Amino acid sequence: MIRFLFLLSVLTAAAANEPLAVPDLPQPLTNHAVAAVVRGGRLEIFTFLGLGAGKTGRDITNRAWAWREGDAAWRELPPVPVVRGRLASTACAVAGKIYLFGGYTVDEKGGEVSTPEVFCFDPATETYAPCAPMPVPVDDAVSLVYADRYVYLVSGWHDTGNTHAVQIYDPPTDTWRRATDYPGPAVFGHAGGIVGRQLVIAGGVQVLSPPKDGLKYAPSGAVFLGTIDPDDGAKIVWRELPGPGLPLYRMAACGDAENQRVVFAGGTARPYNYDGIGYDRVPSEASARVVVCGLGRPRLEDAPAGLERPSMDHRGLISHRGFFYLVGGMAAGQIVTARVASFTLGETPPLRPR
Numbered sequence: 515m516i517r518f519l520f521l522l523s524v525l526t527a528a529a530a531n532e533p534l535a536v537p538d539l540p541q542p543l544t545n546h547a548v549a550a551v552v553r554g555g556r557l558e559i560f561t562f563l564g565l566g567a568g569k570t571g572r573d574i575t576n577r578a579w580a581w582r583e584g585d586a587a588w589r590e591l592p593p594v595p596v597v598r599g600r601l602a603s604t605a606c607a608v609a610g611k612i613y614l615f616g617g618y619t620v621d622e623k624g625g626e627v628s629t630p631e632v633f634c635f636d637p638a639t640e641t642y643a644p645c646a647p648m649p650v651p652v653d654d655a656v657s658l659v660y661a662d663r664y665v666y667l668v669s670g671w672h673d674t675g676n677t678h679a680v681q682i683y684d685p686p687t688d689t690w691r692r693a694t695d696y697p698g699p700a701v702f703g704h705a706g707g708i709v710g711r712q713l714v715i716a717g718g719v720q721v722l723s724p725p726k727d728g729l730k731y732a733p734s735g736a737v738f739l740g741t742i743d744p745d746d747g748a749k750i751v752w753r754e755l756p757g758p759g760l761p762l763y764r765m766a767a768c769g770d771a772e773n774q775r776v777v778f779a780g781g782t783a784r785p786y787n788y789d790g791i792g793y794d795r796v797p798s799e800a801s802a803r804v805v806v807c808g809l810g811r812p813r814l815e816d817a818p819a820g821l822e823r824p825s826m827d828h829r830g831l832i833s834h835r836g837f838f839y840l841v842g843g844m845a846a847g848q849i850v851t852a853r854v855a856s857f858t859l860g861e862t863p864p865l866r867p868r
Contacts (some may be wrong), residue, residue: 533837533856536581540588542567542850543575543842545764545788547605548830549612551637556583557834558637560591561841562614563600567850569789571620574599580637591635595642600629601788602653602671602702604829608685609662611636613645615683618653618671620788628653628673634685646688650679654702658713658769664747668706668715669696675729676700676721682748694750698736703785705762705828707769707776711742714755714776714807716814717762719785731785731793735761739812756813762801766828766840777838777859778805778814780825790827790848800824800846806859817859825855 534557546564550557560580566573576599578591594600594614603617612635618626630647648667655670665683669676678700680693696715704718716737722730736754743749762781769776784798792798802820807813825843832839840855 531836533839533858534583534834536839536841536854536856537587538854539842539852540579540590542852544827544844544850545601546829546842547603547614547617548828548832548841549605549607550832550834551607551610551612552834553582553610553637557832558582559832559839559841560605560612560635560637562594562605562612562635563603563617564842565601565788565850569848569850571622571624574601574620576600578635591640592642594633596629596631600653602829604655604657604667606657606659606665606830608659608665610638611685613657613665613683613685615657615665615667616648616651616653616655616670628671632683645685646683646690648681648683649690649692650677650681652677652679652681654704654718654764656704656706656715656767658706658708660708660711660713660742660747666693666708666713668713669701669704669718671702676702680750691748693748694740694752696738697752698738698754699734701734701736703763704734705765705767705778705781707767707778707831709769709771709774709776709809711744712809712812713740713742713750713769714738714809714812714814715740716767716778716805716807717765717781719763733761733763733783733785737807737814739807755807762803762805763798764827764829765805766825766831766843768831768833768838770833772836773859774809776807776809777817777831777833778807779803779821779831779838779840779857780828780843782826790844797848798826800826800844800848804857804859821857822855825851
């Protein structure tokens with residue numbers, strides 16, 4: 515009876531153009547890979563790997579969870595089949611399956627290694643299958659899906675520095691190839707979305723010329739629009755767009771095909787590793803900012819309203835029936851949260867000019 519009433523409330527919300535009542539995660543979780551599919555007309559959200567509330571190497575997990583529209587709670591999935599948990603992995607849905615890429619491990623001494631593993635997760639059987647590993651292992655990268663087939667991994671961190679590589683994975687053939695390199699400063703912790711053949715990449719962190727006492731990082735305000743050649747998907751024509759002003763790191767982002775735009779939410783202006791404390795040892799503060807790139811007139815502009823609460827440390831943004839969903843992440847004060855937040859922008863809203 516409880517399940518029936520919950521499902522009824524979900525259907526009523528959808529009919530009234532209200533957000534889905536997505537319950538909180540079973541535990542606080544951040545820097546995790548998030549993706550979604552629609553099966554049988556119902557949205558299903560997945561989360562893999564990530565960092566728990568303690569924000570130490572011991573709190574990195576290989577656990578996975580799923581929630582299906584109409585359910586009252588998340589259900590635990592089989593763990594990702596890796597010995598160590600991962601941070602900064604990325605996931606995306608292709609033809610009804612979830613593909614999980616890379617991330618990095620943290621050992622007992624704090625050493626970090628980018629991992630090459632790729633897994634295909636089948637929501638119907640809740641099983642994982644290994645795929646061809648990444649030629650350039652990356653973490654904190656952006657994964658985008660073109661034509662419901664090809665996955666583009668854009669830039670990201672590789673062991674000791676950022677890479678300009680744009681890597682294309684083709685699931686049906688389980689093969690990789692290189693695309694036109696990302697033209698801006700190589701970055702990690704950036705965000706992006708794709709609509710049709712157009713993809714937008716913004717923010718992240720670039721590595722400055724390393725001084726003698728170690729690497730030095732700076733936020734990147736660069737924003738690039740890439741257009742995929744319809745005859746050769748490995749060719750991307752890039753051009754720089756007017757920036758969003760304050761550069762942001764680890765925003766949530768996705769494409770919104772219905773309204774021909776890419777949406778960015780949250781993030782922080784102060785780069786950090788994984789505990790929410792900046793590389794300069796000053797705590798990073800989450801942003802409530804929402805920025806939109808309408809593809810009819812490509813430029814990033816502030817949406818009329820921001821998030822209800824600040825949020826950062828995201829690996830993806832879920833879009834469904836006009837609403838956007840932020841799953842977990844870090845709230846104000848660098849607190850890892852289990853909250854699933856939603857917001858809407860309406861149809862092509864008027865934006866504040868810069």
